[in-house]
Amino acid sequence: MSAYVSKPQPPTQDKRWKLVDATMRRLGHQSRGLIETLHTVQEAFGYLDESALRYVAMSLRVPLSRAYGVATFYHFFTLKPAGKHTCVVCLGTACYIKGAPQLLDAMQKDLDIKPGETTPDGNVSLLTARCLGSCGLAPAVVYDNEVAGKVSPQSLREHLSKWNHHES
Amino acid sequence: MKKRLATVWLDGCSGCHMSFLDLDERLIEVAEKADLVYSPLVDIKEFPGDVDVALVEGAVSSEEDLHKIQMIRRKVKTLVSLGDCSVTANVPGMRNAFGVKAVCDRAYTENVTLNPGTPAQVIPRLLPYARPIHEVVNVDVFIPGCPPSADTIYYALTELLEGRQPELSAKTRFGA
Amino acid sequence: MNLEELEQIAVTEREAREKVRHEVRVCMAAGCLSCQSQGVKDALTAEVKNRGLEETHKVKGVGCMGLCSEGPLVATSEKQMYKHVASADAAALVNSLDGEPVKRLDCPTDVPFFQRQKKIVLENSGVIDPERIEDYIAEGGYRAIVNALSDMMPQEVISEITTSGLRGRGGAGYPTGLKWSTVSRADGNPKYVICNADEGDPGAFMDRSVLESDPHRVLEGMLIAAYAVGASEGFIYVRAEYPLAIKRLKTAIRQAERLGLLGTNICGTRFSFRIDLRLGAGAFVCGEETALIASVEGKRGTPRPRPPYPAMSGLFGQPTLINNVETYANVPPIIRNGGAWYAEIGTEKSKGTKVFALAGRIENTGLVEVPMGITLRDIVYDIGGGIPEGRKFKAVQTGGPSGGCLPADCLDMPVDYESLAKAGSIMGSGGMIIMDESSCMVDVAKYFMDFCMTESCGKCVPCRVGTYQMHRILSAITNLTATEPDLKMLEELCDLLKNTSLCGLGQSAPNPVVSTLKSFAEEYRAHIHDKKCAAGVCGAHENGGDEKSKPEEKNEARELSEVGA
Amino acid sequence: MSPTNVVKPGTKPVQPASNVKTLQIDGKDFSARPEETILDVARQNKIFIPRLCELEGLSDVGACRLCLVEVKGSNKLLPACVTRVYEGMEVTTNSPRLAAYRRMIIELLFTERNHICSVCVSNGHCDLQWMAQKLGLTHVHFPYRYPKANVDASHERFVIDHNRCILCTRCVRVCDEIEGAHVWDVMGRGIDAKVVTDLNEAWGNSETCTSCGKCVHVCPTGALSEKGHAVAEMEKRRHFLPYLTMMRESQE
Known part of the structure; x- marks a missing residue:
C-alpha cells in the first residue's frame, strides 16, 4: 500500500526524466495528462518501455492496464526502440495513387523488412504514415526528420545506400 | 418411390454417424422411406448418382475431402451438413491457426523416434485450412451439434424425406 | 488591449511595411519546406544583407501560396510569383526587383488556378508571416473579437453566425450557429471549446496549411466562439504528425497571451479564455467528436454512443463545443463583415x-x-x-x-x-x-477499407470484424480469386456496417465500396468473372506489400493476424 | 406498468418520479421514468432484446450492437441499452431487418476468434452460444479468421483463453466499477484489440489483481474460467452483481 501511495521514483538517473517530470507537473499530475506525458517520454527516449509506462502510470495515478491500453491504441507511440535511421513512407491516398506501394516494395526487396520493422543491424526502421499532409508532393517519404517529395524507387535506393555506407 | 439416401464421412470423429445409429428402431422406419445407397456403414465403394439426400459429417481437411465433396455435390439434390465439424470445422479446424507444417511436424517429427518425417505417400495432402463444407460447396441444410442428437437427426431426416424443410435452430446448436 | 491599442499595433506595422520598397515572400509551409525553401529564404536574406539593402528590401517567410507542386514558391510585393526557386537563384531574384522579372522561374498568376479562387479562409496565407502576430493584426486580425467583446452580446455573435449559414467544415456539415446556440444554452460550468485539428483523411492537408500559414485566425475564431457560448477554456487537438503547425500554434498562443488577447479578463472585460494544445497520437477515429474528447481526457480514443451530445455533456462531462480548424477560420471574417455578407457567397444551403x-x-x-x-x-x-x-x-x-x-x-x-x-x-x-485510367477502382476501394480496418477502434463488433471481412473480400477481388458469392457478402456487409456501427467511422466505412460498386460495377465484374484488371494494377504482382498470398494459393489468401502476444 | 427499483450505475439515485413517460414497445403501451432506457422498460416487462456487452449492474457501452431497435421517426437504429425513453416513443424490438443484422453480428463474432463450442468449458452455459441459437443461427456464412490466440493459465485459480473472447469488456468494467482494481483493460485497436492485465504481463504476475473472480463470472463466454473445470462444466454465477450495486448505492 505505502509503496503505491508514496511518490514514485524515476526508473533511472537519466536526466531526461526531468523533462517527463516537468510535463507531469505542468499538467498537475492528473490522469488526463497521460497522453501528453507519453508524448514527452517518446520524444525524450524514442520509445515507451515498461519501466517508463509504470513510472508514468504511478505518477499520474492511472491504472497500469489503462496506460498500456492508451500506449498501444495510438500508432504514434512505440514500445520498441527504433533503428538509427527511420524511413517513413507516406501511404496517404495521393501517395498511394502516385506510387507509394512501389516504394514499399523496393524497401522490402532491398532491406527485407516490412513496415514497422527494423533491420537486424538496427540501422534502418521502416515505418508508414497515414498521411503526412504533403499530398502535393506525392509520393512523399520522411528520411529521419526530413520530408522528401516526388520520391521514386531509384531515389529511395540512393538515399538508403547513403545510410548504409556512411554509418553502418 | 423410395428416396435415395447417402451418408458421408470426411474429417470428423464419426460421432455424428454414431448418433445416426442411435436412431435405433427408428432406423427401420427410415429404411422404409429411403434406401441407403452410400455410407461408411455399408459396403459400397463408388458414390452413386441421383442421390436425394446426403448427410455429410466432417470438415474439408485434405485434398481427398475436397475432391469428394465437390463430386458429391454434383450428384446430390439435398446436401446436409451434419454436425459441428462440417458446419464450423470444429475440432479439425483447431489446427488452422498454426499452419500445416507446424501441425505435421508436431505429429510426425517432434517426439517421434521411429521414421520421423511427414509421410508423403498414402495419406492425402492436407489443405492449408480445415474448412466447413459450405465454404467449399453449396449446402442446403445445416444441422449443428457435436454430435447432433439422434432425435434431431431423426426430425431433420423425416422432414427431408417428406420433402419439407426442417427448422433446426430450435432443436440444436453449436456444441450441442 | 482595446480597439485603439490594436489599431496602434496595426498602424506601427503598416508604417514599418511602407519603409520597405520590396517585400520578397518565401513560402515556409510544409510543402515548400520539404523542397528546401528554408535554404532559399536564407540565401535571399544573405543576398540582401550582402548588398546592404536591409532597409528597403525585406525577405519574409510566409504561409502556403497554394500551388504546392511547383514549390519552392516565392512572391514579391509587385505581385510577381516564382516557382521551383533554388538557393542559387537568390542573386537573380534580388536583381529582378528593380528590373525585369526572371523569366525562367516565372509562375503566372493570371491563370484560372489563382483567378477562379475566392479567398476568405486563406486570405492571409502566403501574405503574412505566420510567426508574427503584428502581421496578422495589420491585416485586420483580432479586430473581430475585440469588437465583439465591446459591442456585441454573445447572443448577437451567435445570430451573426446563424445568419451566415456557416456549416461545419469537418465533413458532416452541421449548422455552426445551431451548434453554438445549443452549447450556449446548455447548463453547466465550465464549458469548453475544442478545435479539431486532427486532420486524418489521407489526402487532405487544408487544416495543416491554415495552421501553418495563419494560426492566429484559428485562435481568434476560437476566442469568438468561447465568448459566444460562455466557455473559459479551450483545447486545440492537433496531430503530432504536424510538428510545424504545432510550433506555430505554440508561438501564436504565446504572442496572443503577451498582448492580453488570451488569458484572464481579456480587453478589460470579464471574459477570460485560455487555450492549450493536445497532441493527437495517430488515430483517425479521434476525428469523431466523442473519441476526440476521450483522447483529450487522456484515454483511448474510442467513441461512445450519442446522445448525450458533447454540446450537453462533452469534455469532463461539461458542455463542449467542437468545430474543426476551417470552421473557426471562417468566423473572424464573418464577424468582421457580417453574416449577411457571408451568406451571399455559395449556394442556397451551402454558404461561403x-x-x-x-x-x-x-x-x-x-x-x-x-x-x-x-x-x-x-x-x-x-x-x-x-x-x-x-x-x-x-x-x-x-x-x-x-x-x-x-x-x-x-x-x-x-x-x-x-x-x-x-x-x-x-x-x-x-x-x-x-x-x-491508371487507377483501379477496386484497388482504391481496398485501399480505403485497409485504412478503415487499421483505424477501427475495435469497440463495436460490426466495424471491428466487418471491416476485416470486407477487406478480406476486396483483397480476394484484387487477387482475382473472388467469386460471385463474395460480392453478395460484400454488399451485405456494406449494409450492416452502415446501419449498425457505433460511430461515423464504421457507418461510413462502406462508402468507398458502395460508390465504386455503383459507378464502376463493370470493374468488379471484370475482376470476378474475367479475372482481369483493366488498369493493370491487380493480380499477379504484389501491391502495397500487404498481401502474403499468391493468387494460385487461394486458400492461403486469408490473413492470419496475430492476436496472441 | 410498475416502475422498477433497479438503478443503473453511473446515474444518480432517482428522485421521486416527477413525470412519467408513456411509450409503445412492439405495439403495446408502457410507462417509464424519463431516465430509464428502452432496455430497462423491456426487461421489466419481459420483452426480449438480444445483447451481449450489456450486463445489469455494470455501466453500458453500446458496443455489441445486438440491442439495436427501430424507433419511429428516427432514421437510425438505436441501441436499447443506452437510449432513454421519451413521451410517445414507438419502439420495434424485432423485425426481419433487425433479425438479419443481429444474426450477422453474431456470425462476425464467431468468425473473429476460435470458438470451438464442443471443447469449451462454457459449452451449454455460454451467452454467445445461447444467443446464436435464440436468433436462429445454424451456421456462419462469413469465412472464419482462425487467428492464433493464446491461453494464459498463469493465475493460480483462473484462466483466460483469448480464443473465446468477444471483447465485450464486461471484465474491464466489473474490475473497474465494482472491484475497483482496474486490472483489465483493452490494448491495441480494431481486429487486433485484446484484453490485458496490467502492462500485458502474465495474469499470475499481476500486482493489482485481487483474485476476486468477478471478471470470470461476468464473462459471457469461456474466455475467462476457473481452473479445474472440464468441457461444459463452467457455470457462471452473477447474482452478486445487482446485490453489490445495490449495497454500494445505499452507502452513498
Missing part, C-alpha cells in the same frame, strides 16, 4: 467557400479555396489544369475514407453538401484525389 486539397493525377496539386456551388469540372479542369500526360479522367474521390468516388458523369455537379451526399460521397474535410 470551401478549401480543397487537390492531389493525385492532376496537373496543379495544391490548395484551393473556391465558392460553394462551383462544379467539379471547374475544379478539376479549370483550376486543377486537368489530367497530366493527356490521360483520361476516371474519378474524383472526396471525403477520404468516409467519402466516395465520383465518376465522370458527376463532373457537372455543383460542389455542395447536399449534391455530394446525393451522388454517394460527402464533402468531408476537403481532400480531393483525382484518378485517371
Whole structure:
C-alpha cells in the first residue's frame, strides 16, 4: 500500500526524466495528462518501455492496464526502440495513387523488412504514415526528420545506400 | 418411390454417424422411406448418382475431402451438413491457426523416434485450412451439434424425406 | 488591449511595411519546406544583407501560396510569383526587383488556378508571416473579437453566425450557429471549446496549411466562439504528425497571451479564455467528436454512443463545443463583415467557400479555396489544369475514407453538401484525389477499407470484424480469386456496417465500396468473372506489400493476424 | 406498468418520479421514468432484446450492437441499452431487418476468434452460444479468421483463453466499477484489440489483481474460467452483481 501511495521514483538517473517530470507537473499530475506525458517520454527516449509506462502510470495515478491500453491504441507511440535511421513512407491516398506501394516494395526487396520493422543491424526502421499532409508532393517519404517529395524507387535506393555506407 | 439416401464421412470423429445409429428402431422406419445407397456403414465403394439426400459429417481437411465433396455435390439434390465439424470445422479446424507444417511436424517429427518425417505417400495432402463444407460447396441444410442428437437427426431426416424443410435452430446448436 | 491599442499595433506595422520598397515572400509551409525553401529564404536574406539593402528590401517567410507542386514558391510585393526557386537563384531574384522579372522561374498568376479562387479562409496565407502576430493584426486580425467583446452580446455573435449559414467544415456539415446556440444554452460550468485539428483523411492537408500559414485566425475564431457560448477554456487537438503547425500554434498562443488577447479578463472585460494544445497520437477515429474528447481526457480514443451530445455533456462531462480548424477560420471574417455578407457567397444551403486539397493525377496539386456551388469540372479542369500526360479522367474521390468516388458523369455537379451526399460521397474535410485510367477502382476501394480496418477502434463488433471481412473480400477481388458469392457478402456487409456501427467511422466505412460498386460495377465484374484488371494494377504482382498470398494459393489468401502476444 | 427499483450505475439515485413517460414497445403501451432506457422498460416487462456487452449492474457501452431497435421517426437504429425513453416513443424490438443484422453480428463474432463450442468449458452455459441459437443461427456464412490466440493459465485459480473472447469488456468494467482494481483493460485497436492485465504481463504476475473472480463470472463466454473445470462444466454465477450495486448505492 505505502509503496503505491508514496511518490514514485524515476526508473533511472537519466536526466531526461526531468523533462517527463516537468510535463507531469505542468499538467498537475492528473490522469488526463497521460497522453501528453507519453508524448514527452517518446520524444525524450524514442520509445515507451515498461519501466517508463509504470513510472508514468504511478505518477499520474492511472491504472497500469489503462496506460498500456492508451500506449498501444495510438500508432504514434512505440514500445520498441527504433533503428538509427527511420524511413517513413507516406501511404496517404495521393501517395498511394502516385506510387507509394512501389516504394514499399523496393524497401522490402532491398532491406527485407516490412513496415514497422527494423533491420537486424538496427540501422534502418521502416515505418508508414497515414498521411503526412504533403499530398502535393506525392509520393512523399520522411528520411529521419526530413520530408522528401516526388520520391521514386531509384531515389529511395540512393538515399538508403547513403545510410548504409556512411554509418553502418 | 423410395428416396435415395447417402451418408458421408470426411474429417470428423464419426460421432455424428454414431448418433445416426442411435436412431435405433427408428432406423427401420427410415429404411422404409429411403434406401441407403452410400455410407461408411455399408459396403459400397463408388458414390452413386441421383442421390436425394446426403448427410455429410466432417470438415474439408485434405485434398481427398475436397475432391469428394465437390463430386458429391454434383450428384446430390439435398446436401446436409451434419454436425459441428462440417458446419464450423470444429475440432479439425483447431489446427488452422498454426499452419500445416507446424501441425505435421508436431505429429510426425517432434517426439517421434521411429521414421520421423511427414509421410508423403498414402495419406492425402492436407489443405492449408480445415474448412466447413459450405465454404467449399453449396449446402442446403445445416444441422449443428457435436454430435447432433439422434432425435434431431431423426426430425431433420423425416422432414427431408417428406420433402419439407426442417427448422433446426430450435432443436440444436453449436456444441450441442 | 482595446480597439485603439490594436489599431496602434496595426498602424506601427503598416508604417514599418511602407519603409520597405520590396517585400520578397518565401513560402515556409510544409510543402515548400520539404523542397528546401528554408535554404532559399536564407540565401535571399544573405543576398540582401550582402548588398546592404536591409532597409528597403525585406525577405519574409510566409504561409502556403497554394500551388504546392511547383514549390519552392516565392512572391514579391509587385505581385510577381516564382516557382521551383533554388538557393542559387537568390542573386537573380534580388536583381529582378528593380528590373525585369526572371523569366525562367516565372509562375503566372493570371491563370484560372489563382483567378477562379475566392479567398476568405486563406486570405492571409502566403501574405503574412505566420510567426508574427503584428502581421496578422495589420491585416485586420483580432479586430473581430475585440469588437465583439465591446459591442456585441454573445447572443448577437451567435445570430451573426446563424445568419451566415456557416456549416461545419469537418465533413458532416452541421449548422455552426445551431451548434453554438445549443452549447450556449446548455447548463453547466465550465464549458469548453475544442478545435479539431486532427486532420486524418489521407489526402487532405487544408487544416495543416491554415495552421501553418495563419494560426492566429484559428485562435481568434476560437476566442469568438468561447465568448459566444460562455466557455473559459479551450483545447486545440492537433496531430503530432504536424510538428510545424504545432510550433506555430505554440508561438501564436504565446504572442496572443503577451498582448492580453488570451488569458484572464481579456480587453478589460470579464471574459477570460485560455487555450492549450493536445497532441493527437495517430488515430483517425479521434476525428469523431466523442473519441476526440476521450483522447483529450487522456484515454483511448474510442467513441461512445450519442446522445448525450458533447454540446450537453462533452469534455469532463461539461458542455463542449467542437468545430474543426476551417470552421473557426471562417468566423473572424464573418464577424468582421457580417453574416449577411457571408451568406451571399455559395449556394442556397451551402454558404461561403470551401478549401480543397487537390492531389493525385492532376496537373496543379495544391490548395484551393473556391465558392460553394462551383462544379467539379471547374475544379478539376479549370483550376486543377486537368489530367497530366493527356490521360483520361476516371474519378474524383472526396471525403477520404468516409467519402466516395465520383465518376465522370458527376463532373457537372455543383460542389455542395447536399449534391455530394446525393451522388454517394460527402464533402468531408476537403481532400480531393483525382484518378485517371491508371487507377483501379477496386484497388482504391481496398485501399480505403485497409485504412478503415487499421483505424477501427475495435469497440463495436460490426466495424471491428466487418471491416476485416470486407477487406478480406476486396483483397480476394484484387487477387482475382473472388467469386460471385463474395460480392453478395460484400454488399451485405456494406449494409450492416452502415446501419449498425457505433460511430461515423464504421457507418461510413462502406462508402468507398458502395460508390465504386455503383459507378464502376463493370470493374468488379471484370475482376470476378474475367479475372482481369483493366488498369493493370491487380493480380499477379504484389501491391502495397500487404498481401502474403499468391493468387494460385487461394486458400492461403486469408490473413492470419496475430492476436496472441 | 410498475416502475422498477433497479438503478443503473453511473446515474444518480432517482428522485421521486416527477413525470412519467408513456411509450409503445412492439405495439403495446408502457410507462417509464424519463431516465430509464428502452432496455430497462423491456426487461421489466419481459420483452426480449438480444445483447451481449450489456450486463445489469455494470455501466453500458453500446458496443455489441445486438440491442439495436427501430424507433419511429428516427432514421437510425438505436441501441436499447443506452437510449432513454421519451413521451410517445414507438419502439420495434424485432423485425426481419433487425433479425438479419443481429444474426450477422453474431456470425462476425464467431468468425473473429476460435470458438470451438464442443471443447469449451462454457459449452451449454455460454451467452454467445445461447444467443446464436435464440436468433436462429445454424451456421456462419462469413469465412472464419482462425487467428492464433493464446491461453494464459498463469493465475493460480483462473484462466483466460483469448480464443473465446468477444471483447465485450464486461471484465474491464466489473474490475473497474465494482472491484475497483482496474486490472483489465483493452490494448491495441480494431481486429487486433485484446484484453490485458496490467502492462500485458502474465495474469499470475499481476500486482493489482485481487483474485476476486468477478471478471470470470461476468464473462459471457469461456474466455475467462476457473481452473479445474472440464468441457461444459463452467457455470457462471452473477447474482452478486445487482446485490453489490445495490449495497454500494445505499452507502452513498
